[in-house]
Amino acid sequence: MSEGGFTLSQAMDVKQLHAGATWTLDQLVAQSPIGEALKRAFPQRRDYLKVLSIAYFIILNQDNNISKYPTFAEATRLPWGGALHPSSIGRVFRKIKKQQIENYFSAIQEGLIEQKKKNGDDDRLTLALDSTSISSYANKLPNVERGRNKDEDNLPQINVLMLVDPKSGLPIFYRTYDGNVPDVQTVRRVIADNSRLGIQNVVLVSDRGYSGTKNINDCLRNKVGFLFNMKCGISGSLTQELIDEERVNLQDLNRMDWFTQVFQVTKKISWIYEPNPVTGQRSTKKTQETAELYWHSYFDRQIAENARQGMFERIIRIREKMAAGKSLDENEQTLLEEVFVKHEKDGTVSYSVDNKKVDQKLRYKGYRVLVSDEISDARKAWCAYQERWIVEDTFKTLKSRLGCSRNRVSDNESLT
Missing domain, CATH: 3.90.350.10 (Transposase Inhibitor Protein From Tn5; Chain A, domain 1)
Structure with missing residues (x-):
C-alpha cells in the first residue's frame, strides 16, 4: 500500500452501515426546528440524539417494537452511534419530565415562527x-x-x-x-x-x-x-x-x-x-x-345537491319498506318522525311527506x-x-x- 493508504487489516475493520434513509431524515430534521428543539429540551448526556435515533427507528421499521432496536442500530447509521438496549430506551423515556416536553414544544413554535419571518411571511x-x-x-x-x-x-x-x-x-x-x-x-x-x-x-x-x-x-x-x-x-x-x-x-x-x-x-x-x-x-x-x-x-352547490338527492333516496327507501311491510332501522324511523305526517282513517294508518319539513332540513345544507x-x-x-x-x-x-x-x-x- 502507498504511504497513507489503508492496510488490509484496517480495511477488514471498516463497518458498513445503511445510511440513505437516515441521511434523508437528517435533511428533513435540518430543514425543520426539530433538531434544535430536541437539543434545547434534552441536553443532558446528549439524550436528544438518542430520542432522534429512536424516532428514526420507528419511522423506518414496520412496527415500534423496541426490542428490535439493537439489531437495527448495528446495521444503520444513526444520530446516536452508541448501543441502546430496550432497558436503556426505557430509562431515556422515564427521565423525560413535563417541563422538558413544554420546552420542546416552545422551541418548535419559536422555530416555525422564525422560519416564517425568514420567508417574508409576517x-x-x-x-x-x-x-x-x-x-x-x-x-x-x-x-x-x-x-x-x-x-x-x-x-x-x-x-x-x-x-x-x-x-x-x-x-x-x-x-x-x-x-x-x-x-x-x-x-x-x-x-x-x-x-x-x-x-x-x-x-x-x-x-x-x-x-x-x-x-x-x-x-x-x-x-x-x-x-x-x-x-x-x-x-x-x-x-x-x-x-x-x-x-x-x-x-x-x-x-x-x-x-x-x-x-x-x-x-x-x-x-x-x-x-x-x-x-x-x-x-x-x-x-x-x-x-x-x-x-x-x-x-357549495354540489354538496347541497348531494344532500337533497340523499334525502330523496332515504324517503323512497322508507316508503318502499313500509309498502312491503318491512321494519325500519333506527335512522329511518327518526326520519319518518321528522318529515312524514301520520294519517289514521277507519283503522287504517298511512303516511305522507311534509314538503315544508323536508325543505327545512335541507335549508342549510351546503x-x-x-x-x-x-x-x-x-x-x-x-x-x-x-x-x-x-x-x-x-x-x-x-x-x-x-x-x-x-x-x-x-x-x-x-x-x-
Missing part, C-alpha cells in the same frame, strides 16, 4: 386544533372516563387534544383530558393555559365541535387568534341569520371564487364581549369592549360559516380551514403507527 402561525379519543382497558387511571368515543369503541377513554402546524405537519402541543369532557370545553382550558404554554402569535383553526360564544370570548380576552367553523344547524342562531340574509348573494355566479369553487361572502360584525368578567357582576357598557370579527359565509378575528380574506380562511385536516394524519400516526388506539397500562407514569 402572518400569524396557523395551527390546526382537534382532539381524539384513546381507549383504555384500565378504569382507574386519572383521566379515564366514559364519554363520546370518537372511534365508536365500547371502552372508557382519554381525550387527547393537539395543535398541529398544517404546513409542516408538526405537532406543537398536546394535552390529555378526561374522556367525558366535551370538545367545546377543551379549547377553553387550552386558552386558559395560554400564558403558561407561551402560545403566542397564533391562529387556532377548529371544527364545529369547538365553536361557541364562550370560546370566541376567551380567545379575544387572551389575544389568541382564531378561525372557528360555526354550527349551521342551530335554529335561531346568528349563523343561520347571516346565511338567510346572504342566501341570494351566495347563489350569485359573480360571487363564485374560481380557486375554491364555492360561492363566498364576507361580512364584518362588531362583537361585544367582557374583557375582564367578574363572577356575580353584571355586564354593562362600561365593562364591555367591541371587536371586529369577519364572518365568511360559503355555499353552507359553511367561518368566523375569525384575524383572517379577513374569505379565500385564505377557506384554505386555512381545509388545511386543518393535517391533524387527522397526526392522530393516525399516534393511533395506528404507534399503536396508541388502545392502551394497556395500569399506572399513570407508564401512560404518560
